[in-house]
Amino acid sequence: MTELTIEAVTAMIGRGRNHAESLGVAMTLAVVDRAGHLVAFARMDAALLATSDVALKKAKTAVLFDFPSEALWELCKPGGPAPGIEHTNGGLIPFSGGLPIHGDDGQLLGAIGVSGGRGAQDVEVANVAVGPGRP
Amino acid sequence: MTELTIEAVTAMIGRGRNHAESLGVAMTLAVVDRAGHLVAFARMDAALLATSDVALKKAKTAVLFDFPSEALWELCKPGGPAPGIEHTNGGLIPFSGGLPIHGDDGQLLGAIGVSGGRGAQDVEVANVAVGPGRP
Amino acid sequence: MTELTIEAVTAMIGRGRNHAESLGVAMTLAVVDRAGHLVAFARMDAALLATSDVALKKAKTAVLFDFPSEALWELCKPGGPAPGIEHTNGGLIPFSGGLPIHGDDGQLLGAIGVSGGRGAQDVEVANVAVGPGRP
Amino acid sequence: MTELTIEAVTAMIGRGRNHAESLGVAMTLAVVDRAGHLVAFARMDAALLATSDVALKKAKTAVLFDFPSEALWELCKPGGPAPGIEHTNGGLIPFSGGLPIHGDDGQLLGAIGVSGGRGAQDVEVANVAVGPGRP
Numbered sequence: 001m002t003e004l005t006i007e008a009v010t011a012m013i014g015r016g017r018n019h020a021e022s023l024g025v026a027m028t029l030a031v032v033d034r035a036g037h038l039v040a041f042a043r044m045d046a047a048l049l050a051t052s053d054v055a056l057k058k059a060k061t062a063v064l065f066d067f068p069s070e071a072l073w074e075l076c077k078p079g080g081p082a083p084g085i086e087h088t089n090g091g092l093i094p095f096s097g098g099l100p101i102h103g104d105d106g107q108l109l110g111a112i113g114v115s116g117g118r119g120a121q122d123v124e125v126a127n128v129a130v131g132p133g134r135p
Numbered sequence: 136m137t138e139l140t141i142e143a144v145t146a147m148i149g150r151g152r153n154h155a156e157s158l159g160v161a162m163t164l165a166v167v168d169r170a171g172h173l174v175a176f177a178r179m180d181a182a183l184l185a186t187s188d189v190a191l192k193k194a195k196t197a198v199l200f201d202f203p204s205e206a207l208w209e210l211c212k213p214g215g216p217a218p219g220i221e222h223t224n225g226g227l228i229p230f231s232g233g234l235p236i237h238g239d240d241g242q243l244l245g246a247i248g249v250s251g252g253r254g255a256q257d258v259e260v261a262n263v264a265v266g267p268g269r270p
Numbered sequence: 271m272t273e274l275t276i277e278a279v280t281a282m283i284g285r286g287r288n289h290a291e292s293l294g295v296a297m298t299l300a301v302v303d304r305a306g307h308l309v310a311f312a313r314m315d316a317a318l319l320a321t322s323d324v325a326l327k328k329a330k331t332a333v334l335f336d337f338p339s340e341a342l343w344e345l346c347k348p349g350g351p352a353p354g355i356e357h358t359n360g361g362l363i364p365f366s367g368g369l370p371i372h373g374d375d376g377q378l379l380g381a382i383g384v385s386g387g388r389g390a391q392d393v394e395v396a397n398v399a400v401g402p403g404r405p
Numbered sequence: 406m407t408e409l410t411i412e413a414v415t416a417m418i419g420r421g422r423n424h425a426e427s428l429g430v431a432m433t434l435a436v437v438d439r440a441g442h443l444v445a446f447a448r449m450d451a452a453l454l455a456t457s458d459v460a461l462k463k464a465k466t467a468v469l470f471d472f473p474s475e476a477l478w479e480l481c482k483p484g485g486p487a488p489g490i491e492h493t494n495g496g497l498i499p500f501s502g503g504l505p506i507h508g509d510d511g512q513l514l515g516a517i518g519v520s521g522g523r524g525a526q527d528v529e530v531a532n533v534a535v536g537p538g539r540p
Contacts, residue, residue, distance in 0.1 A: 005180050006152070006177055006178065006179050006180050007180075009177075010149075010177065014145075017141070033305070034305075035303070035304075035305030035306075035307060035454065036305075036454060037178075037184060037187060037305060038176055038178065038187060039177070039178050040175075040176060040177050040178070041173055041175060041176035041177075042141055042144075042145065042174070042175050043141065043172075043173065043174050043175070044141045045140050045141050045142075049172055052172060052173060063454070064453060064454045064455035065453055065455050066453060078483070081500060081523070081524050082500045082524075083478060083481075083482075083491075083499050083500060084481075084491045084497075084498065084499055084500075085459065085498075085500075087491070087492065087496055088455070088458045088459050088462060088496065088498070089454075089455055089458045089459075090458075092455075183334060183335055183336060184305065184306060184333070184334045184359075185334035185335050185358070185359055185362075188358045188359045188360075189355065189358050189359075192358060208353065211353075211354075212353075213348070221353075221354045221357070222357065226357055226358065227354075228354065228355075228358070229353050229354055230351060230352045230353060230354075230355075253351070254351050254352075275450050276422070276447055276448065276449050276450050277450075279447075280419075280447065284415075287411070307448075307454060307457060308446055308448065308457060309447070309448050310445075310446060310447050310448070311443055311445060311446035311447075312411055312414075312415065312444070312445050313411065313442075313443065313444050313445070314411050315410050315411050315412075319442055322442060322443060
């Protein structure tokens with residue numbers, strides 16, 4: 001994969017939804033392109049409304065910094081080097097559930113954000129969604 | 136259908152995308168629930184970035200008033216009874232491409248917004264997306 | 271040119287500034303990438319403060335629709351098919367001064383927005399800025 | 406220097422870019438005038454998108470208070486006298502990379518914000534950018 005296509009992204013969302021269902025957790029999934037613009041989004045039945053904004057901001061966090069969203073915590077935590085950075089760029093999320101999506105050559109293609117479960121569940125669903133092609 | 140489910144909404148988006156492809160037009164589709172919150176979203180490859188915000192606002196317009204988005208024009212057009220109403224609710228769209236989605240008993244379930252083609256194409260795709268079950 | 275680089279964009283801004291000076295008009299120039307994010311910006315001495323937001327929104331308009339900014343007027347003018355579309359995407363500009371920037375294969379690379387002169391002057395400066403490599 | 410000119414600011418951005426390149430770090434640089442309005446901006450190739458908003462807010466922080474951006478931390482840190490002040494003025498940045506720019510008589514002319522490297526790198530680039538004329 002060298003470019004995010006709606007075909008590939010729809011498949012990601014589908015895999016993620018299936019896995020979330022297998023975990024018995026209602027989640028929201030968002031995929032953004034490398035510029036942070038939304039490509040696809042799905043809020044599962046019974047997912048809390050709060051998960052919509054959180055999923056989107058996790059995806060944005062992951063793509064804006066090209067790291068898993070929880071890595072932002074190292075920057076903004078008490079005593080960290082960048083206090084308040086989570087309030088930039090329209091609001092970011094310093095906990096897990098956002099993952100950058102890289103292409104075959106390691107280039108940044110976009111990111112996924114998942115919200116609705118416990119942190120480890122969100123990450124698990126994000127990884128399953130992005131799928132086997134992920135480096 | 137008495138409730139929008141992610142299953143049904145995903146199928147709507149899929150039908151809409153297929154129909155847009157058959158028209159040879161890259162579009163963005165957004166479906167919101169009866170409260171105006173996003174349920175699912177897809178931006179097709181090569182769809183203009185401008186279509187994202189427009190599709191979402193068409194869907195919001197349709198659900199907030201329970202009418203096709205272009206009906207807002209009657210309210211906000213020069214000489215109309217509600218000048219400026221298109222600037223409320225975070226921004227609304229008074230042209231076509233937004234359709235409310237009703238259940239079997241006519242109750243409002245949500246809305247779809249489509250952007251990317253000419254007005255008639257957007258409406259056609261929205262209708263195909265919502266599908267045969269539409270009253 | 272197949273990608274906007276800061277080198278190329280800085281040269282664009284420089285050419286534009288020089289041409290604006292030769293016209294005796296203080297202008298603001300903004301260049302955005304294909305996703306609408308700012309790459310470079312320059313406000314000339316004595317340029318009116320109002321030109322900053324206008325230049326940026328002209329560039330955004332041009333890139334979001336892949337057309338010269340004044341083409342938006344055909345959509346939003348009285349009797350046009352998309353009334354109010356200038357209020358989407360955070361605010362757009364339906365008059366001249368914004369130009370998309372295309373690569374050698376015609377692909378969209380970004381856009382420039384120029385504000386400060388009369389419409390024809392803004393367009394002239396934008397064209398000179400983008401330069402001879404422009405298709 | 407008694408006034409920020411686009412000539413001087415363009416030279417600052419150029420010096421800063423050159424120094425960032427010599428450090429091997431892709432950065433974004435923003436210069437604002439004494440009123441906090443953008444004068445010039447450059448996002449280097451491969452600079453993280455997150456750096457755009459951060460650089461701009463560092464510059465705003467530095468000019469609004471006439472101190473290096475990290476001095477805001479003394480005001481907003483836990484137990485400090487102005488909790489939440491970093492959320493005023495559209496969002497401020499309480500860590501390093503923003504420097505006020507003063508004229509020959511010490512008067513405030515504007516500020517620069519640099520983002521993309523570690524804190525010390527951002528400050529180093531900001532200092533090189535502002536240049537030898539800095540008091």
